[in-house]
Amino acid sequence: MRWRSAKMKQQEDMRVDKRLGFELSRNSREKGAAEGGREVQTTRRQPFEPLLPITNAVCNVMNGMAFGIRYSTEDEEFLRRVDAIDVVSKFGTSLTALLFESFPWLMNYAPGPHHKIFDFVKKEISFAMEEIQKHKEKRDCESQDIVDHYLLQIEKNKGDPRSTYSDDNLAHLILDLFIAGTETSATSLHWALLLMVAYPDIQDKVYKEIEDIMGSSEAICYQDQKKLPYTNAVIHEVLRAKYVFFFGLPRECVKDVKLRGFHIPKGTFIVPDLHSVLLDPERWETPEEFNPHHFLDKEGNFISREEFLPFGIGARVCLGEQMAKMEIFLFFTYLLRKFKFQLPEGVKELNKEPLLGFTLHPHPYKICAVPRCSSS
Numbered sequence: 214m215r216w217r218s219a220k221m222k223q224q225e226d227m228r229v230d231k232r233l234g235f236e237l238s239r240n241s242r243e244k245g246a247a248e249g250g251r252e253v254q255t256t257r258r259q260p261f262e263p264l265l266p267i268t269n270a271v272c273n274v275m276n277g278m279a280f281g282i283r284y285s286t287e288d289e290e291f292l293r294r295v296d297a298i299d300v301v302s303k304f305g306t307s308l309t310a311l312l313f314e315s316f317p318w319l320m321n322y323a324p325g326p327h328h329k330i331f332d333f334v335k336k337e338i339s340f341a342m343e344e345i346q347k348h349k350e351k352r353d354c355e356s357q358d359i360v361d362h363y364l365l366q367i368e369k370n371k372g373d374p375r376s377t378y379s380d381d382n383l384a385h386l387i388l389d390l391f392i393a394g395t396e397t398s399a400t401s402l403h404w405a406l407l408l409m410v411a412y413p414d415i416q417d418k419v420y421k422e423i424e425d426i427m428g429s430s431e432a433i434c435y436q437d438q439k440k441l442p443y444t445n446a447v448i449h450e451v452l453r454a455k456y457v458f459f460f461g462l463p464r465e466c467v468k469d470v471k472l473r474g475f476h477i478p479k480g481t482f483i484v485p486d487l488h489s490v491l492l493d494p495e496r497w498e499t500p501e502e503f504n505p506h507h508f509l510d511k512e513g514n515f516i517s518r519e520e521f522l523p524f525g526i527g528a529r530v531c532l533g534e535q536m537a538k539m540e541i542f543l544f545f546t547y548l549l550r551k552f553k554f555q556l557p558e559g560v561k562e563l564n565k566e567p568l569l570g571f572t573l574h575p576h577p578y579k580i581c582a583v584p585r586c587s588s589s
C-alpha cells in the first residue's frame with residue numbers, strides 16, 4: 214500500500230473508534246504532561262537552550278500514551294529514538310517529502326535524505342512491533358494505552374473482512390502520532406518560552422495570576438485553565454502569533470466542489486493557508502503583534518475567537534488538538550510557576566523572527582531559568 218493511502222487509513226481507524234488514543238483517560242494524559250513538565254525544569258541558572266529538554270518531555274508524554282512507558286531522559290535508547298523521530302518529523306514536513314508524496318516512483322531513483330529516513334522509519338516501526346508483541350503477552354491487564362485499546366479493536370473485529378485493524382497499521386499509526394505530535398507541540402512551547410523572555414511584564418502577569426489563584430502548593434490540572442483567563446489568553450496568543458506551520462497540510466479534493474463561486478475539480482491538491490486567518494487584519498486588532506488581549510474582554514475574561522484556527526477545521530481537523538492544548542497548558546504553567554525565565558547576562562534581545570521551513574521554529578536561543586522563591 215502506498216505511503217499516503219496507508220496513513221489515511223490508519224488515521225481513519227483512530228477517528229472511527231473514538232475510544233482510541235485521545236479518549237484515553239484524562240488522568241493518564243494529565244499525569245504524563247505534568248511529569249513531562251518536571252523533566253523540562255532545570256535549576257541551572259546558567260544559560261541553556263530549552264528545545265532539547267522540551268522535546269524530550271513531549272516525546273515522553275507520547276511514549277506514555279502510546280506504549281505506557283516512560284524513559285529516563287538519560288536513557289540511550291530514548292535519546293536515539295527522540296533523535297530518529299526528530300529527523301523523520303523534519304523530513305515529513307520538508308519539500309522533499311512533498312515531492313516524495315507526489316512522485317514516489319521518481320523519488321525512489323533520486324538521491325537525497327529520504328533514503329536515510331527509511332532506515333529510521335524501519336527502526337521505529339520495528340520498535341513499535343516489539344512493544345505490540347510485549348503488550349500481547351501481558352493482555353490480562355486493564356487497557357491503558359493506545360496499543361492496549363487498539364489490540365482490543367483487533368480482537369473485536371476479528372473475522373470482519375472489511376476491518377483495517379492490524380498490527381502493521383497500529384505500528385504506522387503510532388509513528389504518525391509521534392511525527393504529527395512531537396515537533397508541533399515542542400515548537401509551540403519553544404516559542405512560548407522565548408516570548409516570555411521577550412515580554413517579561415507578560416511573564417510576570419502570568420506568574421502572578423497562577424500564584425494568586427492557585428497558591429504555591431496546589432497542583433495544576435487542565436480544568437484550571439478556566440480559573441486562569443490571562444494565562445489561557447497568553448497560550449492562545451502564542452499559538453496564533455507564532456503559528457508553527459508555514460502552510461497547512463496538503464489535501465486532495467475527493468469530488469468536484471463549488472466554493473464561493475470557484476469550481477474545484479476532483480483530484481485538486483489544496484494547500485490551506487491558515488496564516489491568512491490567524492493574521493487577518495480584518496479580524497485581529499493587532500495581527501502582527503504578540504497581544505494576549507486578543508483573547509480577553511474588557512473585564513479580563515477569556516474569550517474564544519472563531520478565527521483561532523491553528524488546528525485547522527472540519528472533517529480532518531488536527532487529531533491531537535485536545536492533547537496539544539493540554540500538554541502546552543500543563544508544561545507552561547508548571548514551568549512559569551517554578552522559574553523566572555530571563556536573558557543571559559550581556560544578551561540584549563532574542564530574535565523573534567522564525568526560521569523558514571515547513572515548520573516555523575525560532576532561531577536557536579539560550580535563556581536562564583531562575584527558581585522562583587516560593588517554589589524553589
Ligand code: HEM
Nearest residue numbers: 393394397398401462523524525526529530531532533537
Ligand atoms: C501545537 C500543536 C499542534 C498544531 C498547531 C497542530 C496542527 C495541525 C493541523 C493544522 C493539522 C491539519 C488539519 C487540516 O488539514 O485541517 C493537523 C493534523 C493532524 N495532527 Fe496536529 N497539531 C498539533 C499537535 C498535534 C498532536 C499533539 C498530535 C498527536 C498526538 C497531532 C496529530 C495530528 C494528526 C494525526 C493529524 C492528521 C489528521 C488527519 O489527517 O485527519 N497534532 N494538526
